[in-house]
Amino acid sequence: MAEDGVDVLLLSVGADLPYFSGYEAMPLERITMLVVPRDGAATLVVPALEAPRVVEREGVFSIKPWTETQDPIGIIARLVGGAETAAVGDHMWSGFLVDLMSAAPGASFRRASTITSPIRSVKDEVEIERLRAASQAVDRVAARLQGGEIPLIGKTEAWVSAELGHQVIDEGHDRVNFAIVAAGENAASPHHEAADRVIQEGEGVLCDFGGTMIGDDGIGYCSDITRCVWVGERPEREFLEAYAVLHEAHGASVRAATVGTPAQDVDRAGREKIINAGFGSYFIHRTGHGIGVEAHEDPYIVEGNQAPLVAGNAFSIEPGIYMPGRFGMRLEDIVVATEAGPDSLNTVDHHLAVVTA
Numbered sequence: 001m002a003e004d005g006v007d008v009l010l011l012s013v014g015a016d017l018p019y020f021s022g023y024e025a026m027p028l029e030r031i032t033m034l035v036v037p038r039d040g041a042a043t044l045v046v047p048a049l050e051a052p053r054v055v056e057r058e059g060v061f062s063i064k065p066w067t068e069t070q071d072p073i074g075i076i077a078r079l080v081g082g083a084e085t086a087a088v089g090d091h092m093w094s095g096f097l098v099d100l101m102s103a104a105p106g107a108s109f110r111r112a113s114t115i116t117s118p119i120r121s122v123k124d125e126v127e128i129e130r131l132r133a134a135s136q137a138v139d140r141v142a143a144r145l146q147g148g149e150i151p152l153i154g155k156t157e158a159w160v161s162a163e164l165g166h167q168v169i170d171e172g173h174d175r176v177n178f179a180i181v182a183a184g185e186n187a188a189s190p191h192h193e194a195a196d197r198v199i200q201e202g203e204g205v206l207c208d209f210g211g212t213m214i215g216d217d218g219i220g221y222c223s224d225i226t227r228c229v230w231v232g233e234r235p236e237r238e239f240l241e242a243y244a245v246l247h248e249a250h251g252a253s254v255r256a257a258t259v260g261t262p263a264q265d266v267d268r269a270g271r272e273k274i275i276n277a278g279f280g281s282y283f284i285h286r287t288g289h290g291i292g293v294e295a296h297e298d299p300y301i302v303e304g305n306q307a308p309l310v311a312g313n314a315f316s317i318e319p320g321i322y323m324p325g326r327f328g329m330r331l332e333d334i335v336v337a338t339e340a341g342p343d344s345l346n347t348v349d350h351h352l353a354v355v356t357a
Helices: 016-021 072-080 094-103 113-120 125-146 157-170 184-188 237-256 263-276
Strands: 008-011 033-037 042-047 061-066 085-088 108-111 175-183 203-214 220-222 225-231 288-290 297-301 314-317 320-323 327-330 333-336 353-355
Touching (some): 008 016, 008 072, 008 113, 016 033, 016 113, 033 072, 042 072, 085 094, 108 113, 113 297, 125 157, 125 203, 125 225, 125 314, 125 333, 157 175, 175 184, 184 203, 184 320, 184 327, 203 327, 237 263, 237 320, 237 327, 297 314
Parallel strands (some): 008 085, 085 108
Antiparallel strands (some): 175 203, 203 225, 288 297, 314 333
16 A cells, blocks of 8 residues: 555455455445555454454554444544545445545545455465365366266256256355356357256256355465266367367467466467467357456466466466357366466366266
8 A cells, every 4th residue: 555655445345345354245235345554454344233243453453333323434534534545445435435525535446456466366275275175176076077977868058057056055165156058059158147958968057156265264265177978979170170279279379378478378379279270260269367365366368468477366367269150169278377386276087078977
């Protein structure tokens, strides 16, 4: 904050609050705000009816509950005091920000992520092991998918999505963040919403799922994995050829994800393989995103991000090929940049699984 000329940090709903305080606020019309002055003690302003949910952290912050008849914006404004520059969490509701701007007219407001993201994006060993535990849990689900233990033929995408979600919870996650199931031509839409489409023999099925595993400290770390399976005896030749390119591209980007390598070069390493094979126009998204207490956070593995990877960065590597009206495929692992090289947290089989169930 001192380096960036920020006088006070204001964190409301979003991942920054639980990361720094251990408390995850419900997204309510009643405002919760962690007020962190550059010089002085931090205060968590919280609705009185939510205060029992807060675990007090002595020496970290004090709690200031507000009742239904009090003005919480006024309370926060008084804590802001004469601050000239306030940094607000990226997920703060705009209505709260507008009210704060009126209540603290002497302050200018900017994003807090320039301060919080560089801290959150570098994981320590404890955080990496929590990400690894979450990744290993979804690996076990993916292994059952690849082994034909999760029924597909004759089931709807929505049924399979729900089943994946149930298994993610059974493997120790506290919540499911998403469970994309896309069969055949539907897989050409990267974020397809599973519906009543029935899975048939003789087509590919893309499954992308993950959740949040919450620790004893109240902070959750995320998982995210994508695997594709072919349903039927013999995959189509074109599908096999495209998947071979995808597999090669995935490996190239993982190998490139070394400390000191610009994020965009990791994207380029895999994308080049896909372009050279003639599928370049069908890879329509970035190669990856950071992961931690949020499913998507810094660093982003995308063209234009010239920031070099540092030890402790955790991110997805997920190239894809999407042929409209025909098929789609994606292969995704979570990888950590380390001084010893890329550490893939997902280790379940990367080859195209063929299932007949």
